[in-house]
Amino acid sequence: MQPITATGACFDGVSARPYPVTIRVTDRFEVRGEGVFHDWNLLDLRAADAAAPLMRVGPVGSLIRVEFTDATLAAVLPLRCPDLARRESEEGGTLRLVLWSIAAGVSVILVALFGVPLLAGVLAPMVPDAVEERLGAAVEGQIVDILGKPPLCTEAAGKAALDRLVAKLVAGRGLPGSVSVTVRRHKMANALTLPGARVIMLSDVLVKSETPDEFAAILAHELGHVATRDPTRSLIQSSGTAFLLSLVFGDLTGSTIIVAAGQAIVSAGYSRDAERRADAYAVDTLNAAGGNGAALASILERIAKDGDSETGAFLRSHPFTRERAASIRERAGPEAAGRRIIAEADWVALKGICPGLPAAKPSESKPSESKPKPPGPRRERKAPDEPVDL
């Protein structure tokens, strides 16, 4: 083998003193200088990173370094030392790393998609009432802030009528804890259930209700969420999913979007089931209390009209209203339509709970499929970690 010689500097790994040396490469790598002699097997030689023309080599696992700038030697050395660029500490290969990382990522996503909701369903009934109560108080403060601090409606006669209605709906349904229902003055026709059996009815539901049964149906729907502890479950679920995903994925470009989208899909899928359960609960409750279960369908058609688009169906937290209305009417039965949950006097009192509300339009047109209504404003979807609403 043609010997190649060059000059360079050797560092002995003990001191930073450079020793001027002559390098001679045959089938061995020989380094000679004043007080320096090394003779290495070419298979043991490793190169550390350096910018050309500088080259830096040393035997594997040692701190001895030889630095040189000879172009001929730099060109020949990789040909004679097969493992020159090998890095023992990084064995395993990038492909294996990438595949394992993807597998780990998919596993975490599956846990977040299926494991966390399952766990939330198991954990929610186990949350002590006192803790849930505290949670509810905290969430109520936040929600009221988000809604723009709508004032409470506390007209005495209305409050009494509301309490009688709640008592009638709750009777014999075995709800956990004591239910607290409040009405707040707000221009959005919506209702919310928070942890700790707190139900907030926004006053516009009262305005839009043509019969007491319609208002009672929305209320009963919310009580359905109370019965299954949906708000606590969704709180545990969304915080668990968010915690898991954001912790594992860190915040490199793109992953925040994955996290947000994943969360929205997860919570939407599970909440659609929860909505259907709450609908069924509302119909049964109303029918049992002597009211009109089908009223839920007519009020939903008025305040939660579907948009035209079918896109994004998997992202919707609520099922389509026409689908809901059909199953509500079927469950309520044909004879439900004639019944009234409370007397007219109580209904008048209840509507007076927020003094000065605009009166409901007289019910000259009964809700009918033949007469298309102008599409109402689509309700803005909120962040998935909010309590279950209407």
Place this chain on the structure above:
Amino acid sequence: MESVAGHIDGAPRPSGAITFDRSLKGLTGIAVKGFLLSLITFGIYRFWYITNLRRYFWSRTTVDGSPGEYTGTGKELFLGFLVALAILVPIYIAIFALSLMSPALAAFGGVLSFVILYLLGQYAIYRGRRYRASRTLWRGIRLGQDGSAWAYAGMAAGWSLLTVVTLGLAFPFMRASLERYRIRHTLIGTARMDSTARGTQLLPYWLVFYGVVLLPLLAAAAYFLVAAGFKIPTDLMVAKPGKPGDFIMNPTYAGTPVATALTVLGFIGPVGVIAALLLIPFYRARETRLFMNAASLGSVTLSSTLRARQFYWPYIVYFLSILGFFLVIVLVFLGLGLLIGLGGGREPGGFSAVHALLLFTTLAAYLGAGLLFAVLYVRIIQARLWAAVAESTQVHGTEALAQIVASSRAPASGLNEGLADALDVGGALQIGF
């Protein structure tokens, strides 16, 4: 006297120079691979990406003719991150549970977690530096760092408190004090570095920043407090009529000094942010120069000629590149929008090929932007700032470098840096010291 730089034949280099290979050959490849693989591995590849970047930057920087060498591995960083998760998850859960169980503590939950995470963050910064030092070789000599990370975190917390109490005036003294602690616990082999950095040296530059950015803000805030009688009125902001969630100033305050103060504050705030962005590179450059000049190793000293403009240029170039990219994107989307406007009018709501093109372009633009910015950030900001600091620094008394002797202590554990990454304090893509 042996000139160390002369040991390599070829072009004679001025002895004691620190150089950086500005050609940046191969850096784009590392950044592209790092970004794309990080994306598809849910970010796990970032530890290997950082390792590759560090190996590149270390090996392209020569001190007195010899390049540095980074011997850390991605696996070490990843394991450290997993261990850090094991420590952090219980802490997060404990804080959450504590604030839930005890309403009295709930009000302090935010403060409590901030204090805990701040201390842990400073601890992690120091431990991360220790890891990087112990994975750095120069002429076969391992660097190291001793000292206590908890002592460092305690110092940082104390100084931060003092900085808040003195309305920011103690800041340069904090910086100098922490720099002294870091440098005085940095070892090259067995040789210990020293720093004579003093807060008073930094004070003039800090006062420039302070006078332009912080003082007007503080003055406006003080004016507001005085006008409001030292208590912030709870009904200052009210819901906008008809728009829940939107807030406007309570009309009853119109014309009062409170409203004037609020307007002044609203004007000075944004101006202060812009001024701060413009002045931070200036302060950082001055600080780096001072810290470099203050550092020494026995009779070996450093001198820096770093100019503030060397710190401004990379940011300006980066900013202009981003601006140019967005201009192109806007033009492309305007063109596509025009196409839809012309072609899609006949069938409203239809999903035409143009819509598909729009969706595809959006996705491509998003990914392309991410990739481009990642590459530009590494090539322009990181590489140029690194080059500016390296090349403006000169080592004096290099003959004494030959006396450095390797230390027998074991290199620091690879678990040191994981916490910094898990806490997002300088872990991600942190390549300097």
